Amino acid sequence: MNLYWIPLLTFIGCFIPLATVKWGRSLCTAATALFPALALLIVLQNLGAVLHGEDIRFSQSWIPALGLDISFRLDGLSLLFALLILGIGLLVILYARYYLSEKEQMGRFYGYLMLFMTAMIGFVLSNNLLQMWFFWELTSISSFLLISYWHHRSDARKGARMALTITGAGGLALLAGIVLIGQLLGSYDLDVVLNSGDAIRDADNYLVILVLVLLGAFTKSAQFPFYFWLPHAMAAPTPVSAYLHSATMVKAGIFLMARMFPVLAGTESWFLIVSITGLLTLLIGAYMALFKHDLKGLLAYSTVSHLGLITLLLGIGTDLAAVAAVFHIINHATFKASLFMAAGIIDHETGSRDMRQLNGLWKYMPQTATLAMVAAAAMAGVPLLNGFLSKEMFFAETLDQSTLGSISWMIPVFATIGAAFSVAYSLRFIHDVFFNGEPVDLPKTPHEPPRYMRVPVEILVGLCLVVGIFPEQTVGHLLAAASTSVLGGYLPEYHLYIWHGLNLPFIMSIIAMAGGAVLYLNRQRLFRFQAHFPERNESQLFDTSVKKLRDFIRVFLAWFDNGSTQRSVFWLLFLALAFTLFPLMQLNTTAGHRPQIPVDTVMLAGATLLCVASIATVIWHHLRLLALLLLSVVGMIVSIAFALFSAPDLALTQLSVEVVTIVLLLLALYFLPQRIRNYSSPSRIVRDLSLSVLIGGVVGTITYALMTRPFDTISGFFTENAKTLGGGTNIVNVILVDFRGFDTFGEITVLGIAALGIYKLIARMRLFQLHADTNGLPWTEDKHPIMFQIISQALLPLALMVSVYIFLRGHNLPGGGFIAGLITSVAIIQQYIARGYVWLQDRIRINYLTLIGTGLSIAFLTGVGSFIWQQPFLKSWHDYVHIPLIGEIELASAMAFDLGVYLTVVGASMLILANLGGLTSSERLRVEDDQ
Template structure:
């Protein structure tokens, strides 16, 4: 349970900072600190048991059928990362309070940071690879939002987009990879996957799976050649850079390597790919960092380089290498976050991050200077700092990597060079900013930041120094985490400062001395770099994106020319093609079932229907005439329903027909009365032939099915309608009971259509025709008295009929849909006969509210069965004695049907009344 709280508490409280912004920045800071503080407390409570090598798991089903569950697990590795995420998170939240200027929204940053925290904690605590992927994507999205925090800055937007494209693309590869992994291992649960190590690495798909997963890890952790997004992500506010792009998110890829290490490592392929990627990244990025003039750019490349170092170590996979990797994750987080904060302070207090402008700042900000010197020394790997220890272990690890065969000597050489570069840029960072002569003029007069802002840096530098001097303090923890990564309990390794005179020490010395010597040649180096052709990944990336976009835009405009008719024609031709393809293998059109004998009523209705359909097409240019003939077709359809044993359908079709025709009449009032003859003869033939073919195809299909035997699930409904649903009318029982959830969805569709129409009609002004199409003015008597009198007399009768139809619906043809339509027609008749104004004086319905009421009643009925311990919309029924009526069945499906009824009435009336109002001066919006 505590695990769930750790993961989800930050995101559950993420809304708080954003909404409490008006209470001031300090209040904002406090409410944001609360969730991570609670989570840190809970995480520490796991420490004793985890140090003894125990793990704890929690599982909640989510989509068990797909192997996706809310499974969390805490072991030493996840606890280490969780603490890293939470502690650095706390520091960053604290620091951001001072960093962000008054005009930027602190609440927004905090909300995003808390959301990010949950995503990150989810990755490290997941015990299910699919769940891990879900959180993985969440980090990509929150990172996108955080990089683009200053959304009016073009660089921030582009950087955010690039980061999302690269890490999101890698995420897709990862998804494919983990699915393969899960299928190979037979389970998506990590604990199970660990046990399948032998099966996994022996599987024929192992190389594919490995490459896909590594693609995910390498894009996230900015490994060469995917490193380019990270420097551009530095457009984010510095606290975000310190947190996401140095201490946590970019380490998610590394975490994945460590997490899956027991399952997928241990092959030559793993060692070769991971080690060489790490090695190239380490040296390439370190070299790039040497030439950056932007403080954050320097730190970004240095981060890439250190990530490469850790990747390299996990690639080598020996015990020492793995321990070194784990140790370096912690060390790097401590000194790099400090340096980012220092860069942020320099930027904040001087207004620039340009190393060509900055120098001699020590005089103005001595405390920041000292903290940066210490953290810089740790980054350079100076003895008595934590960075030295993990660097020594790294140098020791690269000395012997048998998988590289005769090229093994390359590793220590390249690693030494990378370390040398690292010394160079660390020196440059510290000396260039704080010393090297007198300060130049900066955009803002430099001064020391508020003391409280420095607090997190103090703590982290203290860690760097204490661990550097007394490394045995970290022994137990690093060794326990090491067992989790290696997958077995290894011989405990003792981290020590002094290992005697050996190769690693020599390499360290070469790096330190060489780096300092190189620094003395700084001017020449920079001059050489300046002569090179400038190279900006962002421009290349954006250029590629723009080119792809424009090519596809051209393609789209060619295919999609904006003609609805063409789209329809293509769709219909495809339909014909698909029917033909499906029917080709069938040898005989007729099936084995005998033809039903001809029924005279149905036959006449069919013939009239055919004539009406053709008639509609033939005279459709005269719209009014076409509409009248169309209504004949609708009536014939309802007669067919009635003859073919579907009384419910016949009643529904009949009443819908009435409202449809009224609706179309109303609409026609505002539209031209004639359709112009604008189609060419060729086009008419073309359309007639493709629609004719489609019609024949569908007809053949229908005939083919109708003459073949039926195998239906309907017997279940027929048998259970009375005992289970309490009704004799099976159609209605299906609607309100067996398939009640479908019906619920359908009335929601109805409601949405109604509300959509109301929105479309808002502020709609159409010219009202003053005459009919022959130019005759309208009759001054708009509402004939005879009609309105009749209509008023019919109203109560019609309402009574609809109540009757509604109540009997469960046992005889009828029900909410039909009753609703009858009520609507009765009320619409009043509108037609007496006008909108007349109705408005007497009844005032707010139709949208009634629609909502209908849907709500149906929903509440459905939810009601939860309280009785049954699934949504389970119905029950009983009998009560009514006076006069006698024994009457009352069913819980009845209120549901009432909801249906109300929705139908309100939607139908809304549609017609709102369009009707357009014909008067009383518009919808007033």
């Protein structure tokens, strides 16, 4: 079976609980467990090969341009994690069956849990950094969902938010680090990356990459100073804590460090950052754990401490330290998951997690107590249990380093102190809960849990014992394979003995045991001492800082964007100016060497008229009608300019659009205030004038610099192939309907959408309609002039004929769908002007909405039509047909497309204008006057 089946199976498993939950809780559990079990089988199938040093890979190219492949690998390290994730995952599913009460939504819980499992398994199996990061983020999101599973509780919501914020921020840092690595190596493939250790370590930005990647790892693995989210994540249901916050997710950061160990480790900065962070986390976590009265709080801080221990080992960076780190990952996962489950059982059966209430449970639940005690002993590092072995290795490695120079001896001392606290809180877990008198005010009478709820704990505790007594026989091969991957294919000489003789690490162990006992015996004094410190509530601290940030942003936004359109536009234009001014200053000469066109009188006159008209528009913009007339002069000159400079299509389009626009604006005048007020203060006018003059200057300069420089056109292809491929001689039209037909299709769609938007805006408009103008003169009641009516009516067929002609010749001569459509619109609008809306409404029964739809459909179907001949979308076809009397004409599929364009343009422009004009008609005039 291929590797991709492993995450795929767990992913399918996300939906199974939702579908099966109605069949009852046990069946749902069984159906859900089936999928990770199958995935585990696939992993086990490959177990032998991987343990013999073979790496199994699966790769499928996805987006090669981005270096993004779907790529999985199963080597020693990912094998170890896959076994932990799927194995403990199965136990957690079984456990949760009994943990969740009847009324809780089991389907949702299992769905989230499986999603998390998918994310986690995908993460450890990834052989591509980007893909790895994707799954990494998915673990953050799914853990957010799991922590907030009891979303009616505010602490759950807060804890979930905090976890997501911290790990999410770390994830962004990690992405930055990954992208830097990808840019450095030109590949995100993990095989390439793992073989480029020297290149990365020698890179100039090695420190940046290191810090970014470590930020990701530290936030995820709850390292100092980010550890505080983990205790708050304990608001999650206990199966989640057992799974995510001890065995798997918090190990993702550790996994990342182990994965990148061959690439990033081995430098001074790695050692300093990682080991000091690890040491601090180890000490703080161990110290804090002792003072938590909440059972899960104690375990959470102990988890923080043990994660610090593993981090410290990876930071020390020697080969044997890496082996010890891997070994402790295994051991910690087993004993901590079982302890969490035991804590969950206690919580479940007593209704409390407070150790001041929980006492003397040994009498009520001896079997659970035994299991919890063995697991706690493993956590404390008692001989014959797995925790002892890795702790011994840890002590040995702290002694075997000299990287801090003359103060290197401090590390083993601090390690021993941390271990002493670890013994103390383990003792507290055992003694406070199971002995130490009688329970105080428990909500329930404690008793043993259901039989199968204990099974997962029994299995895990059994593993602690078996690994502790027969390390080599049980996990020897797995440890060797995983360590080989961490060390990049090399395995140092080491032995997993229960008894190493009376050496320094063993003495440190004994000191830690004794010290822990002393600490625990004097706990009351310590508690009193600790009570002097104000309770540090990270949750409040976090909330305050988030609130401060939010307030700051609010103030900033209020200053930067106060909701004024004018202000936003000003900033936008100002920034555009700032960004263009700087590069322009580096342009030495404005004029290029391209030969320029000589000026003649006509051109000069046109240009003068344009400049005068536009400046006059600005000066008299308060006089609406005059401004509009001046505007139309500008538009006219622009279309003449197009005609002059060899763009007949543009000239025709501009001319017809000009007519439609001016009619539209004239109509609008009726609805807008007759007097345009001056809203601007003098200072604002000065500010805006200077900005616009500067922008105008910049744009003019760029235009001049651009036009006077020679250029290589990319249109050679279009010019050469317009006739042969597109079957037309009007290159502009062939580009529109053939070569870039897809763009045109998008553009007419936008046109249609704009028209629909306008239609909706008009549909429910309340109107300002005055019976008189501002001077008190009533509106004229004149009928439509009869001469104009007659002439317009006579012109209509002529105009339509022109537009048909323009449409038909469009492929070869200036014209086409756009222009023909506009001409048709102008012809119809003229009728509206001459006859009025009501008269025409009975005679032109075209639904313009349908017209737009038809046009777009025709264009789309023409495009899809090419699929029939196995051609790409909108590939055009053309041929010559001989028709009697008329002669040979050319038929092109592009013409059908152009017809679609034509219909859309007519539909859109008429929908806008006819509806707007309709507002002035008699029936709407009866609407109550608002003013």
